Amino acid sequence: MLKICRTIEKLAPSNVTCTLTGESGTGKEVLAKALHRLSPRANHRMVAINCAAVPENLMESELFGYEKGAFTGANKRTLGKVETAHEGTLFLDEIGDMPLALQAKLLRFLQERKIERVGGREEIPVDVRVVCATNKNLKEMVKEGTFREDLFYRICEMEIHIPPLRERYGDKLLLARHFLRMYTEQNNTNVVSFSPEAVEAIETYDWPGNIREMENRVKRAVVMADDKMVSSLDLGIAPTGESLNINLRQVRQNAERAAILRALTMTESNISATAKLLGVTRPTLYDLLKKYNIQVPGGAQE
Ligand SMILES: Nc1ncnc2c1ncn2[C@@H]1O[C@H](COP(=O)(O)OP(=O)(O)OP(=O)(O)O)[C@@H](O)[C@H]1O
Ligand SMILES: [Mg+2]
Numbered sequence: 001m002l003k004i005c006r007t008i009e010k011l012a013p014s015n016v017t018c019t020l021t022g023e024s025g026t027g028k029e030v031l032a033k034a035l036h037r038l039s040p041r042a043n044h045r046m047v048a049i050n051c052a053a054v055p056e057n058l059m060e061s062e063l064f065g066y067e068k069g070a071f072t073g074a075n076k077r078t079l080g081k082v083e084t085a086h087e088g089t090l091f092l093d094e095i096g097d098m099p100l101a102l103q104a105k106l107l108r109f110l111q112e113r114k115i116e117r118v119g120g121r122e123e124i125p126v127d128v129r130v131v132c133a134t135n136k137n138l139k140e141m142v143k144e145g146t147f148r149e150d151l152f153y154r155i156c157e158m159e160i161h162i163p164p165l166r167e168r169y170g171d172k173l174l175l176a177r178h179f180l181r182m183y184t185e186q187n188n189t190n191v192v193s194f195s196p197e198a199v200e201a202i203e204t205y206d207w208p209g210n211i212r213e214m215e216n217r218v219k220r221a222v223v224m225a226d227d228k229m230v231s232s233l234d235l236g237i238a239p240t241g242e243s244l245n246i247n248l249r250q251v252r253q254n255a256e257r258a259a260i261l262r263a264l265t266m267t268e269s270n271i272s273a274t275a276k277l278l279g280v281t282r283p284t285l286y287d288l289l290k291k292y293n294i295q296v297p298g299g300a301q302e
Contacts (some may be wrong), residue, residue: 001168004031004160013039017110019095019132019155020141022162025212029093030135031162035131036089044088049081052097059102061118064109082115082126090128095155096147107151130155165207165214165282175211176202179218180230191225200286201232257292260285269296 011018012035020028029048036046054062061070065080082090092098098106110130111117114123116260132155165172176194184191194202207213208300224266231240267273275285289296 001163001171004162007158008034009038011035013040015129017130017132017155018155018160019134019138019158021134021138022159023164023210024135025210026162026164027211028135028162029091029129031160032089032091032093032131032133036091036129039089039129041088041129045085046089047081047085047093048091048093050093051093051102056099056102059099060105063102063106064115064117066118067072067118067120070117074119075119080115080117082109082128083117083124085128086126088128090130092130092132092155094134095132096134096138096140096141100146100148102175103148103151106152107148110151110154151176165210172202172207172214173199176218177215179215180222183219183222185223189220189222189225190228191230193230195229195231198230198232198235201235201237205237253292256288257294260288260292260294264294264296271296 002088008031018035020031022028032044036042049062051059061074061078061080063080063082065083066074068074068077092106109126112123113127114125116123136147138152138156140145142149142152165175180191180194202214209216217235217237218230220236221230225231225234260274261272264275267277271282271285275282278285280288288294
């Protein structure tokens, strides 16, 4: 994540078109806003459009605006999101949900940097920095033919992938404590910390909804907690039964055992070769086989 933050800082001052990818709730919008805030465009607007939420038939006028009389009900000239973002940042959220017909029009805009309002004849130059986000796999969509390849390359001048929370070691508790502090202040409660089993639950839970899920759970737990400590019950996370095993001796032993088994498989249980792979002497290997109770199939071959 620190590397991602440095990347964002480097990209922000440029006009490079960035696409943020990652599961739902990983913080794509947070980083898109950071790209804008750290850019020379920060004093202008960041205009967002959620491509998944706008009906296909309204998308074009939503993006590019329309002239008076362009269609029934168009009783005054209306600017689209692109034009409103002039000199600022245009954030195309859920770009993977943009209908194919619109993809072509968006591509044209990205190439020409000019828009035409619906029902208009003029070409209007617009200066925007484009940032996109999606939780879809655009490369797969290109293969399936549901996302234009040329548009893909246009918007992914730089792709920034945000890993899911379950892979962000160290971030889970850090963020949980951040939200705890935030919501205790907001709610003026006595809650001060997570109970030890809540800490364990936070570390072992998979967080399919990522940071958004964590924020919601902590927010609710702060309100629901009966005493000073938030329990795993308050968080609504059932104890998994598999406990967090980070006792170092145990971790080392598990790793050693796994390495030996792997080396044995690779050498088809040849003892000399296994010892060499593991970087130990044969007598040491015999000791280890005994220690970990590993049976060498067909007896140890020299
Ligand atoms: N690093 C962070 N620190 C604090 N809060 C964060 C962080 N990242 C994300 N959040 C919070 O988590 C929630 C989800 O973030 P965000 O809306 O940016 O996710 P997203 O990737 O755009 O999700 P979706 O794909 O569902 O739109 C927001 O409430 C946001 O404030
Ligand atoms: Mg989002």
